[in-house]
Amino acid sequence: MSTNGRKSHRPNISISRRHFVQGMASAGVLAAFGGNCLPALSESAEQKPTELSGTHFELTLDTLPVNFTGRDSVATAVNGSSPGPTLRWREGDTITIAVTNRLKESSSIHWHGMRIPTEMDGVPGLSYRGIAPGETFVYRFPVLQSGTYWYHSHAQFQEQTGLLGALVIEPRDPYPVEFDREYVVLLSDWTDANPESIFSNLKQESDYYNYHRHTVANFIGEAKDKGAGSTLKERMAWARMNMSPNDIADVSGAAYTYLLNGNAPRANWTGLYRPGERVRLRFINGSSMTFFDVRIPGLAMTVVQADGNDVEPVVVDEFRMGVAETYDVIVQPTANDAYTIFAQAEDRTGFARGTLTPKLGLAAAVPAMDPRPRRTMMDMGMGSMAGMKMGGMKGMDTSGTQVMDMSGMNGRKMGVASMTSGGSTMPAMSDDAHRAMPGMQMSNGAGLTPFPQPGLKTKPIAEPRAGAEEVKLTPSKPLKMRVGPQVAAVPMTVSSRLNDPGDGLENNGRRVLTYADLRARYRGVDSRPPTREIELHLTGNMQRFIWGFNGQKFSSAEPIELKLGERIRIVLINDSMMEHPIHLHGLWSELENGHGAFNPYKHTIIVKPAERVSYLVSADTPGRWAYHCHLLYHMHAGMFRTVVVS
Amino acid sequence: MNTAGNILHGIGSVRAIVIIALCFGLISAKLANAQASIPAAPEPLPPKGPGWPPAVRDNTVFAHVLFDQLEGRASSSGTLFRWDGQGWVGTDMNRLWLKSEGFAGDGTVSDGDQEALYDRPIPHMRYFDAQAGVRADLDSGPTRVWAAVGVEGLAPYFFNFEPTFYIRDGGHMAGRISGSWDLFITQRWVVQPQAELNFYSKDDPARQIGSGFSDIDTGVRLRYVLTRKFNPYIGWAYDGKYGGSARYTRQSKEATSNSSFVFGFRVWY
Numbered sequence: 046m047s048t049n050g051r052k053s054h055r056p057n058i059s060i061s062r063r064h065f066v067q068g069m070a071s072a073g074v075l076a077a078f079g080g081n082c083l084p085a086l087s088e089s090a091e092q093k094p095t096e097l098s099g100t101h102f103e104l105t106l107d108t109l110p111v112n113f114t115g116r117d118s119v120a121t122a123v124n125g126s127s128p129g130p131t132l133r134w135r136e137g138d139t140i141t142i143a144v145t146n147r148l149k150e151s152s153s154i155h156w157h158g159m160r161i162p163t164e165m166d167g168v169p170g171l172s173y174r175g176i177a178p179g180e181t182f183v184y185r186f187p188v189l190q191s192g193t194y195w196y197h198s199h200a201q202f203q204e205q206t207g208l209l210g211a212l213v214i215e216p217r218d219p220y221p222v223e224f225d226r227e228y229v230v231l232l233s234d235w236t237d238a239n240p241e242s243i244f245s246n247l248k249q250e251s252d253y254y255n256y257h258r259h260t261v262a263n264f265i266g267e268a269k270d271k272g273a274g275s276t277l278k279e280r281m282a283w284a285r286m287n288m289s290p291n292d293i294a295d296v297s298g299a300a301y302t303y304l305l306n307g308n309a310p311r312a313n314w315t316g317l318y319r320p321g322e323r324v325r326l327r328f329i330n331g332s333s334m335t336f337f338d339v340r341i342p343g344l345a346m347t348v349v350q351a352d353g354n355d356v357e358p359v360v361v362d363e364f365r366m367g368v369a370e371t372y373d374v375i376v377q378p379t380a381n382d383a384y385t386i387f388a389q390a391e392d393r394t395g396f397a398r399g400t401l402t403p404k405l406g407l408a409a410a411v412p413a414m415d416p417r418p419r420r421t422m423m424d425m426g427m428g429s430m431a432g433m434k435m436g437g438m439k440g441m442d443t444s445g446t447q448v449m450d451m452s453g454m455n456g457r458k459m460g461v462a463s464m465t466s467g468g469s470t471m472p473a474m475s476d477d478a479h480r481a482m483p484g485m486q487m488s489n490g491a492g493l494t495p496f497p498q499p500g501l502k503t504k505p506i507a508e509p510r511a512g513a514e515e516v517k518l519t520p521s522k523p524l525k526m527r528v529g530p531q532v533a534a535v536p537m538t539v540s541s542r543l544n545d546p547g548d549g550l551e552n553n554g555r556r557v558l559t560y561a562d563l564r565a566r567y568r569g570v571d572s573r574p575p576t577r578e579i580e581l582h583l584t585g586n587m588q589r590f591i592w593g594f595n596g597q598k599f600s601s602a603e604p605i606e607l608k609l610g611e612r613i614r615i616v617l618i619n620d621s622m623m624e625h626p627i628h629l630h631g632l633w634s635e636l637e638n639g640h641g642a643f644n645p646y647k648h649t650i651i652v653k654p655a656e657r658v659s660y661l662v663s664a665d666t667p668g669r670w671a672y673h674c675h676l677l678y679h680m681h682a683g684m685f686r687t688v689v690v691s
Numbered sequence: 692m693n694t695a696g697n698i699l700h701g702i703g704s705v706r707a708i709v710i711i712a713l714c715f716g717l718i719s720a721k722l723a724n725a726q727a728s729i730p731a732a733p734e735p736l737p738p739k740g741p742g743w744p745p746a747v748r749d750n751t752v753f754a755h756v757l758f759d760q761l762e763g764r765a766s767s768s769g770t771l772f773r774w775d776g777q778g779w780v781g782t783d784m785n786r787l788w789l790k791s792e793g794f795a796g797d798g799t800v801s802d803g804d805q806e807a808l809y810d811r812p813i814p815h816m817r818y819f820d821a822q823a824g825v826r827a828d829l830d831s832g833p834t835r836v837w838a839a840v841g842v843e844g845l846a847p848y849f850f851n852f853e854p855t856f857y858i859r860d861g862g863h864m865a866g867r868i869s870g871s872w873d874l875f876i877t878q879r880w881v882v883q884p885q886a887e888l889n890f891y892s893k894d895d896p897a898r899q900i901g902s903g904f905s906d907i908d909t910g911v912r913l914r915y916v917l918t919r920k921f922n923p924y925i926g927w928a929y930d931g932k933y934g935g936s937a938r939y940t941r942q943s944k945e946a947t948s949n950s951s952f953v954f955g956f957r958v959w960y
Binding site: 151163164168169170171173174175244245246248249250253256257258259260261262281284285286287527528529530531532533586588589591598599600667668669671673680681682683685687689691 | 735736737739740742743744745746747748749750751753755757783784812813814815816817818845847848849874875876877878919959
């Protein structure tokens with residue numbers, strides 16, 4: 046594996062970090078040479094993925110004998126380790142990655158959250174054919190953004206079997222919030238079971254992995270608290286619909302061992318710090334099916350970035366990570382003591398855990414898991430607060446466009462203002478990228494695409510004859526969903542739940558991050574109001590384990606067509622009883638959470654049960670983009686659409 | 692709009708930017724153009740190549756077999772082997788469903804009911820499938836072949852419900868209703884009451900069947916979820932014949948009803 050070892054120019058990079066970077070020769074690499082006789086990653090011995098930096102990378106995909114659980118198993122690995130090496134890029138560089146597939150089946154690597162040409166996006170069937178066994182595919186693209194991202198296979202179930210890794214892109218400009226040391230914290234869910242069997246089991250018995258069903262035994266316990274009458278009434282209400290409030294995660298700790306940087310809880314991944322240092326933790330939820338609730342008892346966390354985009358710092362005690370989301374937080378442990386990074390699965394069937402410590406060997410107590418969340422009538426969209434929610438929704442419906450109009454006006458003013466402050470320097474990113482990639486830069490004579498990531502020096506894009514004509518919004522026709530084999534429920538009312546930290550996190554005495562807290566650090570680049578609205582319902586039938594959009598699976602749905610350059614609003618309405626992390630490839634999803642021009646840019650957006658969420662999308666990059674629920678088995682069950690921008 | 696790119700190319704120097712920045716108050720409208728602009732000329736997307744796979748395969752064929760009863764039945768009239776299972780192969784929307792049940796013992800097979808049905812979810816119903824196909828009574832008695840139409844699915848309260856209607860030559864009609872319900876005592880101990888009732892429109896003496904309500908097979912089983920797919924159980928079962936069927940059974944000097952202790956496995960894969 047070759048890298049042209051470029052020295053980082055960033056001033057605040059610490060020696061200790063570089064030490065970390067280089068000291069990570071993984072036993073997984075050894076195992077690649079040692080063959081089957083060497084257990085690659087043992088249950089108790091801590092392992093860390095290596096880190097590669099530079100502009101040229103060679104990655105090899107192969108099987109790897111592993112032991113995360115005490116049982117020998119086989120992972121799909123990158124360069125002999127699972128998770129694969131952390132790749133460290135630099136904004137403005139042009140990156141080439143030669144990926145060689147030594148697996149027996151077709152494979153791929155998708156660069157999650159990257160704004161790159163569609164043929165580099167790594168989705169078999171949309172970007173390319175995939176990487177056939179024995180074949181090498183060379184990815185080459187300019188890096189026009191910075192932040193924490195990740196990569197994973199988009200073929201079959203290889204993501205579940207460990208073909209994933211962290212992606213860190215250093216910004217060209219100094220970090221807006223300083224830190225002394227940084228660690229990637231990559232969370233994942235490992236199973237010794239064959240993922241295809243898991244999928245098949247779910248088709249036959251959708252609560253196969255749920256060992257928290259309603260029982261006579263827990264009825265007695267609950268009846269003691271709430272009274273037999275109300276307990277029975279509640280259970281009957283759920284059973285009448287053949288649904289369960291205990292349906293939190295489709296695949297649970299019954300199958301999963303939760304990993305932190307590839308380490309099972311017992312192996313206890315450890316990151317060192319010096320007391321008083323500001324430590325940046327780059328959290329990535331690289332799991333296939335698991336939402337994590339993350340906290341570090343004893344330490345407040347300052348969230349500074351979400352999905353690779355800087356946000357106004359928010360101090361929290363805990364945050365929930367949907368599958369595929371990333372959050373960068375800064376912690377500053379001052380005591381000469383160890384702290385536990387505790388990431389419990391949303392359904393409380395297990396946790397991933399690591400330790401921050403000033404000296405090796407020190408560990409802090411691992412907290413008990415919180416009570417298991419339960420779905421409520423709120424999740425079903427039929428709570429007693431229906432009137433209230435209706436009010437909230439109405440507010441959202443009518444104010445949506447107004448908010449955007451205002452941001453559009455402010456956008457122009459602010460663009461000028463930021464120009465005065467940063468005007469004497471070149472617009473470094475776009476210009477540099479232009480020089481670096483004359484062939485690949487998708488300039489079509491009309492301007493640069495994709496639009497730049499919002500940053501200190503990023504100016505808003507030009508508007509067509511600004512202010513000349515009023516932009517008309519074509520609202521989407523509200524879809525009247527009906528129940529059927531692919532739609533088990535249609536909520537009576539849906540609401541905005543942006544202020545809601547999520548099921549099981551309400552009123553837990555901790556400051557928990559909500560989507561409403563995410564305010565972009567920099568003004569959005571596209572201040573145009575949307576001209577079109579696309580409404581999509583997230584639908585499914587848990588019993589049948591069928592999932593889709595608008596009651597249709599991928600195979601029976603047409604692509605969503607966007608015109609290049611248009612700005613649209615996507616409205617997602619979750620008709621199901623589960624959260625869905627919805628990921629749009631290639632284009633940013635600007636979450637409309639009330640911050641107007643400072644709405645946060647995301648690549649993956651959680652939609653809670655019976656929630657209505659909207660976000661704006663600038664269709665600035667032509668391509669065939671995958672648009673799907675990032676719960677792996679939901680995606681394979683049909684919750685996937687192609688978005689064509691042309 | 693097309694000018695935006697040109698401006699960017701044309702400027703291309705720090706000095707130009709600085710100058711523009713200095714007099715931003717006058718030409719602020721143009722200034723906004725100095726960055727990327729809205730792409731205007733859509734380029735045709737290169738077509739998908741030959742042999743590209745679908746992005747996700749959401750119409751995969753699955754196959755499962757579940758034996759709810761695979762058991763010995765011990766009663767005063769001896770011990771019989773009983774099986775009752777169903778399997779399916781297909782996608783979410785199109786399945787071939789196979790069902791089999793029967794008794795074996797003393798060198799004979801009775802109540803041998805084998806069915807092959809096409810299965811499809813019923814539109815606008817969440818949990819019910821329509822099924823149509825053939826039923827063959829294959830056992831030690833004379834063979835009968837029926838056309839079968841039925842539904843199978845989950846009624847409210849997680850109640851498994853499966854009524855089927857049959858018709859065959861000579862205007863014979865039959866009906867079967869079967870149902871079961873899982874009561875979880877704990878996460879691993881499950882009590883399952885179950886019943887199956889048969890009705891016939893005409894006598895079929897060769898198979899000891901009389902018209903009307905013919906027979907019932909019912910029981911309660913306590914199973915232990917050792918693994919999801921392997922549940923050993925014990926229980927009690929009752930099978931009884933009524934009306935004309937009971938008369939025929941008595942004529943052949945057999946018991947019209949049996950109450951038995953059952954032990955076996957609920958398995959699926």
